[in-house]
Each structure stands twice: as structure tokens, then as C-alpha cells.
Amino acid sequence: MNFNCNVNIVDAIMGAGKSQSIINHINASGVENKFLVITPYLDEVDRYKKYCPSKHFKAPKFEKNQTKLDDIKKMIDKGENIVSTHALFQKFDNELIDICRASNYTLVMDEVANVVDEYSLSKQDFTLLTNTYVDINHKTKQLIWKEKYKDYSGKFDNEKRLCELGSLVCYGDNLMVWLFPIETFNSFRNIYILTYRFDLQLQKYYYDYYRLPYTYLSVVGNSMDTYQLSAYDKNQNKPKYDYRKLIHICDLEKLNMIGDREHDLSKTWYFRNKGNSTMQVLKNNISNFFRHIRCDNSSDNIWTTFKDYKSLLKGKGYTRGYLPLNSRATNEYKKRTSVVYPVNRYLNPFVKNFFLTNNIDIDEDGYALSEMLQFIWRSAIRDGNEIWIYLPSVRMRGLLEQWISENSAI
Template identity: 35%
Template sequence: MEKVKVIDAICGAGKTSYAIQMMNENTFGKKFIFVTPFLSEVKRVIGATNLNMATPIAARGKGKKLDHLKKLLADGRSIAITHQLFKMMDHEAHELIQQSDYTLIMDEVAEVIEVFPIASQDIDILINDGHIKIEKDSSVTWLSDYKQDEKHAIFADVKNAANLGILKAFGNTKLQMVSLLPINSFSNFKEVYILTYLFDGQLQKYYYDYFDLQYKKYSVIKKGDLYKLVSYHNKYDQREKLKELLTIYEDYETQGRPSTLNSNYFARVKKTNRYLLSYSWYESATPEKYKRLQQNLTSFFRTQATTDNDKLFWTTYKSKAKRLSNAKCKFNKYDDREKDNFVPCTIRATNDYAHCTAMAYMVNRFLNPVEKQFFLSHDIDVDEDLLALSELIQFMFRGSIRNGEKMACYIPSERQRDLLKKYLDYLL
């Protein structure tokens, strides 16, 4: 039987409900670690289970959350934690998990890969000075025993990451580095359940392929009052019902002139600009284009989908949000949810915006080029369209459609709109 079960089901299908049911039906004394993005979900899951589940706390003067986590593991307790704490687990914590045959339930995928911030010239220096060696599998081995006050003290982070076994280097003429979540973060568990949607477009899928960690996808269905797993099939998504709930703003023409809200305004030609609203597009956009986008946001929520400020949510790349914010679309840099309606484009697993009946998605998502090249360098194909679609669907399901209510959508990137249309028609 495969170690990893991926419950790949549309938002609201009952993935978390199945997990809670499984824990409450635990007749074999299994121990669980439930991982979720938000503390509010940690509390909800603990309250919904009958396992006497605990969550680590950082008691003043008595150590950090990680220390308390390891004590709970040593005591054999079932535990609920956030993704952030899961990522912080060290070798000792992983050993305790392996020794106690824990089952992992992870709500949404983990952050499994990060670009390591080092210039290619510095990597060359480390190699030429005999500090590191690049192994055949891309792993970085630290060779020297320099002290931090010597010549290459600035590379202490490289040394630490290499010694942890999480650092990879790749490239032909220009070396780059990424750090990976240790694979024993998953392999040390007796069983693993991943609760997500459109797994084939997510980095954790490619990460599993890199480490050759086998997994199988399932759908979840409800029969009577109970949830059960069945072999995966996208027919269980019931996308036709979702399609009925969405009003997607489309380009139109008035007296031969195209509307100015969607991508055709910026393209000015019939050929689609595939990269419009990508991060690199924003980086080179003129002040005039930013102003137009800002005006478009205001116009959509005032003329196309008239919506109160507290009933809408919107997104762009966070570093660009201030330049697009306006009287309708608020942005508070301190993430004060009472003062803004901006939501990060990578948001998942929150119901805080389920009352919102309109949304604006001002991004066009592509995989980070360094992360993409890492996987391609190991002959692992990546699907950037499915990645972009996955994040769009997750964002949309923060709004009123998760309650089966209609929602107006402003998605000015033609690529993102086309991906959504194909998805709704089961073509992706």
C-alpha cells in the first residue's frame, strides 16, 4: 500500500471533514499530526476531534514551540500544528515521529522548495576555493572547516544548509541553488494524507517525483452522513455547478471600440500577450499602465459588479499592491483585515472571505524560473498552466462560491481566463 495518499478534491468537497471523521473513527490507536496553514484551523480541528489532541505553545521563559512539540511527540500525543511549525521541525523531531509511527494529515501542500539567495559568482568562489562540492544528484557537500570570522564567513548560511542536506545546486554555464524541505519530513511518517486540489500542477508533486516518493490520488465523496475515499476522477468536481455560479467579465466592443478593462486594452493587437500581468510584466510596466489598472479595478466594482467594499476581495503581487489600491480596493501593509480587502494571491484554506460576492485577480502566475529550471534539469516536466489554474481556483474559492452563492469575477489576464474556461468545461 502506498505511503502517500493525495486527496485531490475541489474546495468544499469534504476533505477536512473526511480527515476529522478518520481521526474520530480511530480504533487502532493511531497517532496523528494534523498540519494546516492557520492557527484558527488548528483550533477548529482540535475542537472537532475526540483524540485529546494538543497543539504546542511557547510558554514564556520555558522554551519555544518546537521544544514543546518535541515533548508532545515524546509523550505520543496527537498534535495539530501550522505549516510554519512543520517546516521548522529538526532532526530530533523527525526521529521521534519515525519511532512512534505517526500518521500525517496535511491540509494543503507544503512549501517544499525555495530559491537560495546566492549569486552564481559566489558559488564559483566556493567551488574554486574548495569549500563545496556539487554531487551528481545536485546535492551540495560542505568540505572546509573555516570559522565565521575568516575569509568566507558570509557563506555561513551555505554551510548550514549544506550540512542539513537540504541544499541543491544546478546549471551548466551559470550555477544556481535551491533549498528543499528534507524528504524525511514525509518519509518518516507511517502514512501521509495530503488534502489539496489539482495536485498535478503543484510544486509538491514535482518534489515527490524528484525524490521518487510514490503517491496515489483519491477523490472524496459523501454517502449519507459519512465521507469515503474513492479512486480519483475529475467528474466528482461537479464543475458544471461551479460554472453556473460564476459571472466572468469578458471583453466587449461598443461601436467598434474594445472595452478597456481586460487584456485587449494593453495588447492593442489581436495577438494575445501571454505574459500580461505576470510578475516580470509588472516589473517593467510604465506608470501609465499602473494607473490604467488602478482605474480598471475601481471601474469594475463600481460599474460592472457594483459591490460594497466589505463584500469584495482582490489580489496582485504583494509588492505591487500599494500601486493598484484605490477607494474600492484597500491595501494595508500590516495585513490588518479590518482595514483592507486585499488577499495574497497564494491564499488557501481560509473561510474569512466567504461572504464576498465579487473578486479581482490581477495576476498571471508562472513558476519561479529558478525552481522551474531545477526540476527540468532533473527531467521532471512542470505544468505552469495547471499551476496558474490551481492558484486561481484556490483564490476564487475564498469567496461566496464556497457557500454555493453567485460571484462576479474580474480576471484581466486572457491566459488566466482561458485556463479557467477550459477547466470549467473539463478540458484541463
């Protein structure tokens, strides 16, 4: 595939000024430059509206008989500067891809997107689909909907839509993987992705799978007015703080013994123990940490778990401090000082094996570390303030301790 998009990875630690540097870049651009900004949360939508007044950013909205997807198409046709969420970005269709390609927009993504997942279909349906309705590209394994069934409507409507987007790829004899349509990225001439440790994230592996090239950029400056993008310099990523003095990891054996083994507190572990007393022990440990070890207010707490198990771990005094496990970008909790991260992260085995079989090197510990740091940096550590964290997984605790040792200012 030929790519004509210039992809820039603005790679710097959370709180280093990535968002402000791109805001300053947008404000310094000419009136002829149009931007589509994609951010995880609605409060960040308001931020771009506020700090880029000359660009008159607008957000797609629902109107009578019109979806947000319909609205964004109209807005691009009008040449508006647009800010929206990742949720809408995931819904791009071929019409919108064509509109973006013709309109010369710059794409800004605050944090990476969800770009790969397993796609479940019964063996019987897979056989019917592949024997009747699709061809399979023998080189790329991509499913291609047959032209003679272009007017098809029925059971495989969603598969037809995904095939037309180039999003379904065979994996093994009767399995499929969903890939975010790469043509969405290729419909923009310039792309800026704001994140930390892109080299450890799924979107990096996805780009490598497609052989899409990208360039790293750094952030320079020390205040909102002076933050700006610059050529990549690894020295710019040097830590500003001595995290050894700021991040206090709970080392109480009684609380940590629940995660003593390498795979304890993984998603598989949660599934295995959801119906027994082990989950109650973990819940008691979380409560003990917040109520008796930290002795703080509920407004000081943040915690998480795998979403299917939130109801089993929520408790009096801390339930409202829950954040989804994949939380990124939001600054709403940056004054909170007590953090509980009772999970052990691993790549989806299906996704992991898909990349490995396509000769894409992955770093599973690096992925786990990257996901954990994104969550922890929702807290007060973001501004260089002390935090206390309960991290019962021996594996995750070791990854964080190693990162602190290697990334603390001397």
C-alpha cells in the first residue's frame, strides 16, 4: 500500500506539555490550515474550543434525523475546524474517508486509538462467509466482498461493511482479526499523535504491520505559552522529578500476598476467582488501603479494575473514585493522591499471536507498563506531587519500580 500521510508521533511523558504544544501549533497556523482534533473526553473538547479561539472549533452533534457522523461530514464540507472524541473516530466510513482525502485536513489525535481486536464468528458462519460472499487476498489475508454480492442485505451486513473498509483479516483456519481501516489515516496529509512510549503500544505494532512510516517529535518549553513541537531529541524526555521520592508503593506483605505469583490478578485470574472468597479478600485490601493506611477522603482516591469486575470490588467510601482501566488524557483527577491498581495487564493472546505470526516484534511487559503509567498519571503525580499506590501484582510492581529507577531525575 502506498502512503501519502506524514505521521508525527509527539512522544513525551504525561504532563510534559504535549496538548499545549499542539494548541500553540494550531494557533500559529494560517487560516488556510484546517484541523480535525480527536480526543478521549468531552472536557478536552471544550479545551480546544477555549484555547484556539481564532479557529472557532466546533463539535459534531446530534440533530433531528441526523447522527454525529452525518454532522461531521457536513462540517468538513464547509471547511470547519472540528474537535470530537475517539468514539466518533471509530465510526468513520468510506464516504467520510473520501471527504477527508479531498479536503486536506490535518488530524490531531490526543492519545492512540483502538486499532486492533479479535473478531468473533462461529466456525459455521465463517465457512459460509468465506465460501460464498468473500474472496481472500492470499498475500494480505484481507477479506474482500465479492462484487456480485454488492447489493447483499442480510445476516452478514456488518461483515460486508467491514470488508468494504478493509478491516477484516483472516488469522488461522477459521479466525479473523478486526483492524481499524488504515485508509482513514491515509486520508490525511499530516497527522500528529500525542502519547508517551509509542514504541510500547498497539498502534505502533499496527503501523508496523502496514509498514506505515512515522517520525518522532519532542516538546520543548517550560510553560503554556512556550511549549512547542521540535525535532526529536531523546534528552527532552529526561524526567523532571525524582519519582523515587514522589511515588510511594505499598509494601505491606499482608496486602500484597494476593498477587505473589507472576500471573496473579490477570484477567484470567479474575475470571477464575469471581465466584469465591478471593475477590472479597481483594476488596477488603482495597478498603483497608484507602480507609486505614491512607486515612484520606474519598475525593483523594482513584482506583480501577477490569470493567466486568467493578461491581465485585466497589466499596463504601471509594466507589466514586473509579476510573476505567484504559483512562488517558483527562486531567480531572490530578489532585488525587491515593491510587489503587489491582490488575496485571497482558496483551490479548489472540492479538499478540496475530502480530507475532506477521513477524512484528512486541514487548508484552512494555505494553503492561505503558498502560499502567497512563492510569497512574491521572493522579497528582502528573504535576509532580506525591502519591501513594496499592499495586498488589508482583509483576506490575516490579515493572513500576524498574521504571522509577530508570526514569528519576538525579
